[in-house]
Amino acid sequence: MSFADIGSVEAAGARLASQHYLADRPLALAVHLAVTLEQPLLLEGEAGVGKTEVARALAGATGARLIRLQCHEGIDLHHAVYDWDYPRQLLALRAAEAGIDEGELFSRRFLLRRPLLDALEHDGPVVLLIDEIDRADDEFEAFLLEFLSDFAVTIPELGTVSARRRPVVVLTSNRTRELHDALKRRCLYHWIDYPSPQREREIVHARIPGVPEAIAVRVVAAVSRLRQQGDLYKMPGVGETLVWAQALLALGDNADLDETLGAALKVHEDLVRVRDRKVLEGV
Numbered sequence: 001m002s003f004a005d006i007g008s009v010e011a012a013g014a015r016l017a018s019q020h021y022l023a024d025r026p027l028a029l030a031v032h033l034a035v036t037l038e039q040p041l042l043l044e045g046e047a048g049v050g051k052t053e054v055a056r057a058l059a060g061a062t063g064a065r066l067i068r069l070q071c072h073e074g075i076d077l078h079h080a081v082y083d084w085d086y087p088r089q090l091l092a093l094r095a096a097e098a099g100i101d102e103g104e105l106f107s108r109r110f111l112l113r114r115p116l117l118d119a120l121e122h123d124g125p126v127v128l129l130i131d132e133i134d135r136a137d138d139e140f141e142a143f144l145l146e147f148l149s150d151f152a153v154t155i156p157e158l159g160t161v162s163a164r165r166r167p168v169v170v171l172t173s174n175r176t177r178e179l180h181d182a183l184k185r186r187c188l189y190h191w192i193d194y195p196s197p198q199r200e201r202e203i204v205h206a207r208i209p210g211v212p213e214a215i216a217v218r219v220v221a222a223v224s225r226l227r228q229q230g231d232l233y234k235m236p237g238v239g240e241t242l243v244w245a246q247a248l249l250a251l252g253d254n255a256d257l258d259e260t261l262g263a264a265l266k267v268h269e270d271l272v273r274v275r276d277r278k279v280l281e282g283v
Contacts, residue, residue, distance in 0.1 A: 001063035003125055003168065006035040020206045021050070021057035022199065030190040031058060040148050040169035042133075042184060045192035048237010051172040054192075055129035058168065064125035067167070069115040071136040077143070081153050083112045106157035117153060119167045126167035134173040138180070145183050195238065197224055203238060204245050211249055219245045222257050222283045226264060229279065236264040257283055 006012045012035070013028035023031065031054065034041035043051040059066035069080055089110050092102035103109065113121065119128040133141065147153065151163035171187060173179060195203060197220050204216040223241045226232065236244075244263040248255045257280045265271050274280070 001061065003035050003062050003064070005062060006032055006058075008032065015061035016054070016057045017206075019057035019060040021053055022203055022206055023054070024199070027054070027190060027192065030188055034170070034188050035168055037188070038166050038168075040171055040187040042171045042173065042179075042187035042189050043192055044173045044175050044189070046194065046235060046237065047174045048235070048239050049192045049194055050238050051192055052129065052131055055127050055170040055172075058170070059127040062125060062127075064127045064168070065122060066127050066129060067115050067119045067122070068129040068131060071130065071132045071134075071140070073135055073137065075136050075140050079114060080140070081114050081116045082155060083114065085110045085112050108158070111155075111158070116147060117161065120151065120153065120161055120163045122167075123164060125165070128167040128169045130169065130171045132174060133171050133183075134176045134179060141180055141183055145180075145186060148183075148186050194227060194235075197221070200238065200241060204242060207242050208245055208249065211245055215245055215248045218257070218283060219248060222280055223264060225279050225283065226274065229274065229277075232265070232270045232273070233267040234265070234270065240264045240266075 005015055009025065009029045009032045012032040013023050013025065016023045016028065016031065030041055030043075033039070035058075043054060045051055055068075056066060058064070072079075084106065089105045092105060092110070095102050115128070119126050130144070133144070136144075148169065151166055152160055154160045194200075200220045200223070201213075201216045204211060204220065205213075219241055223236050223244070227235050240263060244260060247260045247263045248257075251260070258275060261271055261274065261280070265274065
């Protein structure tokens with residue numbers, strides 16, 4: 001398996017499907033172009049629609065190593081690129097005072113590689129997942145733009161490190177804030193929406209082999225009703241659909257949806273609102 005297996009739109013869809021990820025043609029096209037053109041792919045959509053799973057499936061389908069950088073508020077170079085092993089450096093200093101030469105303090109042996117540097121230096125194929133880039137700040141986004149342009153970083157004590165081979169890069173965003181145009185222009189773009197009920201049933205069957213059709217239909221219908229509520233704090237994603245189906249499978253076909261609602265909704269106010277409205281009656 002290799003990135004060469006993603007040589008067409010149809011092949012991209014088939015390879016993702018081999019990892020139980022059912023991509024529609026527009027998404028398969030975006031993945032194929034990202035691999036072929038060696039351009040980063042920015043995936044936006046609501047939380048839980050399967051953005052992160054695209055990178056996991058692509059890595060699994062091609063035998064590439066998946067390297068994930070989880071973005072968060074305040075992320076900087078020391079979280080994303082490299083840091084120095086200060087406790088070991090301190091021990092080396094003490095050893096030097098005792099007459100034991102541990103070598104240069106700012107050398108490779110004391111370097112801690114973080115995800116971006118790891119992706120640059122890995123010998124084999126890499127899928128680099130930069131998850132939830134919208135949670136990072138403007139300064140880190142600006143650095144990332146430069147990184148994606150050159151696929152190189154400069155470590156002042158060691159010099160410039162360039163990619164041994166360019167990784168396939170997947171960025172995800174839940175759109176909690178707008179990303180800068182400069183970063184978007186550097187990427188291919190694709191919006192992932194909630195799947196249609198028919199596609200979501202297919203996903204349930206693909207990810208939970210042997211699940212009865214009755215459970216798949218019931219859970220997908222219930223999730224669809226929840227998503228139609230316009231004032232929930234957090235809509236259930238595909239992951240919640242799968243957990244809900246597994247809960248019903250464990251409890252039996254006739255398990256009470258209301259009793260297992262915590263598999264789909266994770267905010268107390270949402271649970272109360274849905275139960276008060278009797279949203280799931282008749283499902």
